[in-house]
Amino acid sequence: MPKKAIPPGPRDERGVLAARILAAAREAFADTGFAGTTIRAVARAADVDPALVYHYFGSKDALLDAATNPPARWLESVAKTWTTPLGDLGSALLRLMLGAWADDEIGPVLRAVLQTAAHEASTREKLRRVVESSLMGVSQLGVDDHDRKVRSGLISSQIMGLAMMRYIWKIEPLASMSDDELVAAIAPNLQHYIEGEIRIAAQ
Numbered sequence: 769m770p771k772k773a774i775p776p777g778p779r780d781e782r783g784v785l786a787a788r789i790l791a792a793a794r795e796a797f798a799d800t801g802f803a804g805t806t807i808r809a810v811a812r813a814a815d816v817d818p819a820l821v822y823h824y825f826g827s828k829d830a831l832l833d834a835a836t837n838p839p840a841r842w843l844e845s846v847a848k849t850w851t852t853p854l855g856d857l858g859s860a861l862l863r864l865m866l867g868a869w870a871d872d873e874i875g876p877v878l879r880a881v882l883q884t885a886a887h888e889a890s891t892r893e894k895l896r897r898v899v900e901s902s903l904m905g906v907s908q909l910g911v912d913d914h915d916r917k918v919r920s921g922l923i924s925s926q927i928m929g930l931a932m933m934r935y936i937w938k939i940e941p942l943a944s945m946s947d948d949e950l951v952a953a954i955a956p957n958l959q960h961y962i963e964g965e966i967r968i969a970a971q
Contacts, residue, residue, distance in 0.1 A: 786824050789814045793835040794880040802832055802888045829890070836881045836891050838898055842874045847906045858923075858958035859951050865927050866947045869935050882928075882936055899924055909962060918968065922961045930954065 792813035796805040807828055811818040825831040845864060852860040868874045885892040903924045910916040930950070934942045942950070 782824075785814075785816060785820065789816060789821055789824060789831075790835050791876065793831050794876040797832060797835055798876070798880045798883040802828070802884055802891075807831070832884065832888065833890065833894075836877060836884065836894060838877055838881075838902075839874055842868055842871075842877075843898075843902050846902050850906045850908070854962055855959075857962050859955040861923060861927065861958060862930075862951050862955050863947065865931060866950065869931065875935075878931070879935065882932065899928075903927075915966070918966055919961050922966070923958050926954065926958060926961070 789810065793805070793810045796810050796813065805828070807821050808818050810831070811821050814821075821831065825834055845868075849860050849864045850857075869878060881891060881895055881898075885895045904917060904920040907916055907920040907923075909919040930942065933939045934945075934950075945953075
């Protein structure tokens, strides 16, 4: 039997339905990309009428934008982690990333962002802004602003590269290593970017 449209209800009900649609959209965008995702497929996965998806989000472009917005609590935790004492900062940043990917709300957003950014300019621009402002911009490393950007950029590249290998491409043995094993192996590299000498050849 065809699904009946679910009319807009009380505010709390609308919030639940919108969250269900966003969860389905994140999975779809992450699995099939923007081109392969349809409003009908998202609606089917969320068990709602397609008209309701349009009612809440207006278009597939707007749905992608909403589905790839990082949760505020994650951005706040990133900023807080950057205030960790320098001697513990490498492992703290790495554990923050591992915890985020394991989180039922944050993990699907990060996966959708990384999977669609390569092909969708709007998501790629959003990813750039998040990396520059939240993953790099809040750091206080280095002796000047250029040094800060170099150090925080290298840290971010290492963390994002690990995320791609472990969670997107699922390449072994990284995909199956425990959090403690990854911290033991990778945190010293991050710590070098935090406190060590960074040599950059003169142009």
